[in-house]
Amino acid sequence: MRIERVRLENFKPYRDTDLRLDRGVTVIHGLNGSGKSSLLEACFFALYGSSALDGTLEDVITNGEDECEIELWFSHDGGSYRVERRVRLSGERAQTATCVLETPEGSVEGARDVERYVEGMLRMDSEAFVNCAYVRQGEVNKLIHATPGERQDMIDDLLQLGTLEEYRERVSEARLGVNDVRTDVQGSLREVDSQIDEKEGKGLPATLNDLETELNETESEIERFEGNRDNAERTREEAEEVLDSHEEVRGEIATLEDDIEELRGTISSTEDERDGLKGELAETRERIAELESERDGLLAESELDRAKEDAIEERRGELETELEGCRESIREASLDAQSEKSDAKAAAEAVEELAERAEEAREERATLESGIEEGEAALADRREALSELDGEIEELRDRFDDAPVDVSETDELLSELREQREGLRERETELRASLESAREAVSEGERLREAGKCPECGQPVEESPHVDALEDRRERVSELEETLSELREGREGVEDRIDRAEALAEAEEGIARRKERRGTLEELLKEREDALAEKRERAADLEERAAELKDEADEKHETAAEARERAEEAQERIGELDERRTALEERIGRLESLADVLGKIEDARETVSTLRERRESLAELNDERRERLAEKRDRKAELEDEYDPERIEDARDRKAEAEDYLEKVEPKLAELAEEEARLRDRIGGVKSELEALEELRERRDALEERLEALDSLYGEAEQLQEMYGRLRAELRQRNVDQLERMLNETFELVYQNDAYATLELTGEYELTVYQKDGSPLDPEQLSGGERALFNLSLRCAIYRLLAEGIEGAAPMPPLILDEPTVFLDSGHVSKLVDLVESMRRLGVEQIVVVSHDDELVGAADELVRVSKDPTTNRSTVERGEELLAAGAAE
Numbered sequence: 001m002r003i004e005r006v007r008l009e010n011f012k013p014y015r016d017t018d019l020r021l022d023r024g025v026t027v028i029h030g031l032n033g034s035g036k037s038s039l040l041e042a043c044f045f046a047l048y049g050s051s052a053l054d055g056t057l058e059d060v061i062t063n064g065e066d067e068c069e070i071e072l073w074f075s076h077d078g079g080s081y082r083v084e085r086r087v088r089l090s091g092e093r094a095q096t097a098t099c100v101l102e103t104p105e106g107s108v109e110g111a112r113d114v115e116r117y118v119e120g121m122l123r124m125d126s127e128a129f130v131n132c133a134y135v136r137q138g139e140v141n142k143l144i145h146a147t148p149g150e151r152q153d154m155i156d157d158l159l160q161l162g163t164l165e166e167y168r169e170r171v172s173e174a175r176l177g178v179n180d181v182r183t184d185v186q187g188s189l190r191e192v193d194s195q196i197d198e199k200e201g202k203g204l205p206a207t208l209n210d211l212e213t214e215l216n217e218t219e220s221e222i223e224r225f226e227g228n229r230d231n232a233e234r235t236r237e238e239a240e241e242v243l244d245s246h247e248e249v250r251g252e253i254a255t256l257e258d259d260i261e262e263l264r265g266t267i268s269s270t271e272d273e274r275d276g277l278k279g280e281l282a283e284t285r286e287r288i289a290e291l292e293s294e295r296d297g298l299l300a301e302s303e304l305d306r307a308k309e310d311a312i313e314e315r316r317g318e319l320e321t322e323l324e325g326c327r328e329s330i331r332e333a334s335l336d337a338q339s340e341k342s343d344a345k346a347a348a349e350a351v352e353e354l355a356e357r358a359e360e361a362r363e364e365r366a367t368l369e370s371g372i373e374e375g376e377a378a379l380a381d382r383r384e385a386l387s388e389l390d391g392e393i394e395e396l397r398d399r400f401d402d403a404p405v406d407v408s409e410t411d412e413l414l415s416e417l418r419e420q421r422e423g424l425r426e427r428e429t430e431l432r433a434s435l436e437s438a439r440e441a442v443s444e445g446e447r448l449r450e451a452g453k454c455p456e457c458g459q460p461v462e463e464s465p466h467v468d469a470l471e472d473r474r475e476r477v478s479e480l481e482e483t484l485s486e487l488r489e490g491r492e493g494v495e496d497r498i499d500r501a502e503a504l505a506e507a508e509e510g511i512a513r514r515k516e517r518r519g520t521l522e523e524l525l526k527e528r529e530d531a532l533a534e535k536r537e538r539a540a541d542l543e544e545r546a547a548e549l550k551d552e553a554d555e556k557h558e559t560a561a562e563a564r565e566r567a568e569e570a571q572e573r574i575g576e577l578d579e580r581r582t583a584l585e586e587r588i589g590r591l592e593s594l595a596d597v598l599g600k601i602e603d604a605r606e607t608v609s610t611l612r613e614r615r616e617s618l619a620e621l622n623d624e625r626r627e628r629l630a631e632k633r634d635r636k637a638e639l640e641d642e643y644d645p646e647r648i649e650d651a652r653d654r655k656a657e658a659e660d661y662l663e664k665v666e667p668k669l670a671e672l673a674e675e676e677a678r679l680r681d682r683i684g685g686v687k688s689e690l691e692a693l694e695e696l697r698e699r700r701d702a703l704e705e706r707l708e709a710l711d712s713l714y715g716e717a718e719q720l721q722e723m724y725g726r727l728r729a730e731l732r733q734r735n736v737d738q739l740e741r742m743l744n745e746t747f748e749l750v751y752q753n754d755a756y757a758t759l760e761l762t763g764e765y766e767l768t769v770y771q772k773d774g775s776p777l778d779p780e781q782l783s784g785g786e787r788a789l790f791n792l793s794l795r796c797a798i799y800r801l802l803a804e805g806i807e808g809a810a811p812m813p814p815l816i817l818d819e820p821t822v823f824l825d826s827g828h829v830s831k832l833v834d835l836v837e838s839m840r841r842l843g844v845e846q847i848v849v850v851s852h853d854d855e856l857v858g859a860a861d862e863l864v865r866v867s868k869d870p871t872t873n874r875s876t877v878e879r880g881e882e883l884l885a886a887g888a889a890e
């Protein structure tokens with residue numbers, strides 16, 4: 001198998017990478033953390049899916065992305081293949097969204113099917129792949145640390161030796177199963193043998209012979225006794241027949257006797273019945289005579305001359321009609337009486353009511369009249385008050401006779417006078433003020449003059465031109481005083497006039513008040529007069545009404561009396577009609593009795609004829625019975641002649657004899673039958689025992705045959721098991737020998753130190769290192785570097801062994817080494833180069849080595865440089881001959 005190309009998208013540190021790989025040695029080179037291991041991991045993951053991962057599925061997707069894609073192209077056994085996987089993140093978890101493997105035969109889909117296909121194709125699961133082809137970084141010690149058992153399992157698995165062990169175990173199980181069956185069959189055989197021995201010791205054929213002879217004898221005896229028994233039975237039957245027929249005759253005679261007795265009884269009781277009927281007949285006839293005399297009496301009382309039914313009915317019809325008429329008249333008369341009575345009652349009630357109403361009218365009139373008298377007295381008082389008012393008004397009017405104004409002009413006059421008075425008062429006040437100031441001016445002048453100063457200007461008087469003015473001032477005062485007194489007088493005159501005018505206004509007001517009062521009084525007077533007139537009218541009406549009601553009452557009284565009279569007449573009529581009705585009813589009653597008697601007579605006559613007929617039919621019946629009685633008596637006599645006592649006696653004797661024999665023979669026969677059954681039973685038992693013996697013999701033969709077959713099968717299984725075991729041991733030994741040789745060769749090639757003589761690998765895969773002095777060393781005791789070399793040697797040896805063992809049928813996967821130079825000094829690194837070289841020479845098609853060691857670069861056919869951009873943190877690969885050339889030049 002060879003990897004040809006890998007393409008990655010968002011796988012771990014790779015964003016988008018496409019790398020071709022060739023045959024030969026490819027070295028993947030780069031700094032720590034640049035993504036070398038991830039590249040190998042991608043190839044491994046493409047083949048085996050998640051079981052090839054150390055981490056989880058989520059880890060393969062580049063951080064921050066949600067989908068990654070891996071494509072791997074490879075060739076295998078001449079065919080081309082391509083795997084494509086796509087992993088997608090959904091939420092926290094990643095899932096394989098696509099997984100397809102294209103093969104020359106078609107495509108396989110789904111992670112499971114693809115993994116299974118790859119396992120089958122490479123004949124390795126992911127673990128075997130790791131153990132053999134893919135030496136992972138840091139796992140160099142795995143095979144050394146493993147226990148021999150684990151190592152054996154790993155290597156056996158790789159070399160497919162496990163299958164042989166599986167076969168051997170299966171055969172062993174089968175062999176044990178065969179053995180279990182064989183033991184069972186042996187047990188059964190022993191048991192069958194002992195059963196046969198037991199049965200043969202019993203002498204079964206002789207016993208059978210004896211029993212059959214005995215059975216024959218018993219059967220002939222049974223036959224003889226059965227013949228005798230049949231004879232006895234026949235005799236008994238014959239005797240019983242004779243006895244039975246005689247018994248019948250006796251029975252018939254007894255029946256006849258009973259019949260005769262019964263018939264005689266019936267005849268005599270029928271005769272008794274006839275006598276009874278005769279008595280009844282006589283009684284009925286007597287009754288008819290009685291009824292006929294009753295009928296004659298009733299007929300005489302009725303107005304009929306013949307007791308004939310239709311005549312009676314006709315008469316009765318007439319009387320009923322008359323009676324109905326009479327009853328109708330009574331009903332009418334009583335209706336009349338009823339209505340007259342109620343009329344009389346209604347009229348009497350009306351009289352009472354009318355009288356009451358007349359009384360009420362009279363009472364009302366009396367009340368009204370006393371009201372009228374009172375009203376008239378009040379009216380006279382009012383009229384007087386009115387004439388008094390008129391006098392007062394006249395008096396007040398007289399006051400205006402010598403007045404300057406008329407009534408109703410006082411207001412105007414008064415306001416005029418009051419205005420005059422106001423004007424005068426104002427002038428007076430002004431004058432008084434002027435007088436005051438004039439008087440003051442005089443007294444000032446006097447004071448100044450006394451002081452020698454001018455009273456006018458206050459300057460020294462001597463040269464004043466104003467001294468004479470004082471006199472003028474005094475004159476002015478007296479003038480003013482005069483005018484003031486004139487004014488006062490005028491005002492007093494006006495005030496007198498005002499007083500008079502005020503008295504007149506008062507009189508005017510008095511007149512107006514009285515006039516108003518007079519108007520009210522007059523109105524009231526008028527109303528009262530009207531009311532009185534109305535009352536008078538009403539009183540007159542009431543008087544008239546009372547008289548009318550009285551007349552009406554008298555009339556009604558008369559009507560009531562008439563009605564009562566008519567009611568009495570009707571009552572009298574009813575009495576008469578009642579008498580007539582009673583008489584009619586009596587007559588009808590008599591006619592009914594007559595009809596009843598006639599009916600009874602008819603019935604009695606019918607009874608007589610019925611009784612007579614019955615008597616006759618009974619007589620006929622008895623005649624018949626007597627005839628039958630005679631017949632029966634004849635038959636009885638006949639039968640009594642037939643009866644023979646001697647023959648009966650003989651039959652009885654024979655029957656007793658036969659019964660006696662039968663009684664004895666039955667138990668004997670039962671005994672014999674029992675004996676026969678017992679014998680047959682025993683014969684059956686012996687026969688079935690003989691059959692069982694035969695069966696047992698057959699069974700023994702079959703078991704013996706089976707046992708032989710099982711013995712040989714067991715032997716074969718044993719051989720087969722041994723063979724598988726041997727084969728595996730041989731194969732393993734061969735492999736171990738070869739592996740040991742290859743391991744020694746490889747180790748010698750890579751390890752310079754010649755302290756170790758040889759490496760030993762036992763059949764149980766115990767590994768031992770022998771030193772030069774011959775002492776053994778556990779591989780765990782080796783140094784780190786030695787161990788790495790030892791492990792590489794072991795891996796390469798296993799790879800070679802597999803490659804040589806299987807090549808052809810299943811081409812090997814590429815040899816992949818991840819960081820094999822860890823722990824190695826530079827000298828050993830160059831040895832590693834030699835190892836790689838030797839593997840290539842041995843024909844390994846493709847070797848991929850991951851290393852950052854320059855020395856290994858030199859050994860490469862192809863160089864792949866992996867680097868990581870420190871800013872984006874994304875890895876890229878470069879593949880190049882120029883790189884290789886540069887490396888070689890150094």
Ligand SMILES: Nc1ncnc2c1ncn2[C@@H]1O[C@H](COP(=O)(O)OP(=O)(O)OP(=O)(O)O)[C@@H](O)[C@H]1O
Binds near residue numbers: 012060852
């Ligand atoms: N899912 C991921 N997304 C992004 N980067 C990742 C993811 N997983 C791993 N890496 C990065 O890839 C690098 C690991 O690569 P890898 O182990 O292949 O390196 P290397 O070249 O083999 O290193 P060394 O020489 O030390 O063995 C680390 O730097 C890691 O941060």
Ligand SMILES: [Zn+2]
Binds near residue numbers: 037137
């Ligand atoms: Zn690495």
